[in-house]
Amino acid sequence: MRIGDIARQAGVSTRALRYYEERGLLAPDRTHSGQRTYPGSAVERVRLIQQLLTAGLPSRTIRKLLPFIEAGQGSPDAFELLAAERDRITATMADLAATRDALDRMIEIAHHPTPEHCPALREPPWAPYTDVADDGAAALEPAAPTSEPSN
Amino acid sequence: MRIGDIARQAGVSTRALRYYEERGLLAPDRTHSGQRTYPGSAVERVRLIQQLLTAGLPSRTIRKLLPFIEAGQGSPDAFELLAAERDRITATMADLAATRDALDRMIEIAHHPTPEHCPALREPPWAPYTDVADDGAAALEPAAPTSEPSN
DNA sequence: CTTGCCCTTGACGTCAACGTCAACTTTTAC
DNA sequence: GTAAAAGTTGACGTTGACGTCAAGGGCAAG
The missing domain is CATH 1.10.1660.10 (Multidrug-efflux Transporter Regulator; Chain: A; Domain 2)
Known part of the structure; x- marks a missing residue:
């Protein structure tokens, strides 16, 4: 061909x-x-x-x-290579799952008309990694009325 | 900061x-x-x-x-955008899962010392989409009779 | 023979998310 | 006061998997 x-x-x-x-x-x-x-x-x-x-x-x-x-069929080297790539893919999938879940939480929140009485807001959906905690006060910065990114 | x-x-x-x-x-x-x-x-x-x-x-x-x-919170537009991206991620995950499973099948086959009596070989692990079927003989490339691990 | 389609190599363009370097100014540390 | 560290803008480089010409060669049909 x-x-x-x-x-x-x-x-x-x-x-x-x-x-x-x-x-x-x-x-x-x-x-x-x-x-x-x-x-x-x-x-x-x-x-x-x-x-x-x-x-x-x-x-x-x-x-x-x-x-x-x-x-x-393959040598042990081949096996390790295959396994390494499989693990890399699995890790990527886990990353994607976390992001998709975060998007799902955002979507759920976006569905609530008045988010004030929504308990999910206690755990911000856009903060999956909580390990910084060096300045708790600064983390709750009062959203400044600064202009949003234009678009 | x-x-x-x-x-x-x-x-x-x-x-x-x-x-x-x-x-x-x-x-x-x-x-x-x-x-x-x-x-x-x-x-x-x-x-x-x-x-x-x-x-x-x-x-x-x-x-x-x-x-x-x-x-x-967001408009219906925001919701659609979020949902579209979530769906895109989900689709990507499905793709990755298929590839990972294919790699797993390859790994399993690579583990068999003599793949002759391995029924998994009937379904080649590297052909997830079976819709061509133009030359079945060529798909079963005659492996070298020497079972020496190349490389 | 020539028309048209497929093929060849070679070379440059693209796009995203930055890295890297240059030249310079500001802030911080001692 | 001085030097190091950190900040600034501007501009060019990188990587991967191709897209997109350009300039030609090969071959069956009419």
Whole structure:
């Protein structure tokens, strides 16, 4: 298959495919005239690359992982690499969950017409990390009537 | 508080604080000589900004959100904006979960010394989207008969 | 043969969130 | 009073994953 076929079936641009090759993630054959020729399995491979990139793995890491993944087995090094990336993703998910929950709390508060009698306001939804406490008075600064960020 | 104090307590660089100001996320006062002066609440604000940035929200979006968050209540527009970002984060989390599960399957397979009798190989862990099916034979690349751990 | 589409390499542009450096002024410490 | 530390603006550099031309080569159809 030629580069355009792979691009269409995998849902990426031809530029992306050439970029992946440049980064060592793909190694297509060439026809006599120099055109790239991919096996059908390249479609799956490109989708995997895309998924890993979307998950935040840099192409350098993907390059290290791909041989083991394609082989279906790996050395202890491969295992550690895979596990490390899995843990990184898990940590990112936890971060996202915390932020999403904070947004949920903000949304709930935004639904209350008069937030005065809303007990949730005691725990500000936008302060997930409470470890500073060096100046309790300053933390409750009376909201100065300074102009809000213009927009 | 001056810029260095905020930076230390919030765990960011002074450059980042000036950048946030440039993007309209912060609006510190100035002393007579031109130095920035922040209220103590800026520490929390900066941490929230950091959290949202880490969650993938661009500063432009954060700029729109911050007034509503600080006010503790908002218009229907604010609600929609907050909900949209929450949904975006949830979608990202689902993506990450799928990738993490794929990595987990790869790890499990990598643990099997002889993957021949491993039924998990029937469903390749690196092909989460199965809708191509143009060449099933090529998908089961014949692994080298030598079970030597490469590398 | 020529039209049109696909392909090639090469090189520069983009965008976000800062890092880094320069040149200078203000504040703080001794 | 002097030096170090911290602050200021301005401007350019970085990184990753591509987008976007530019200038040409290859090839089936009419």
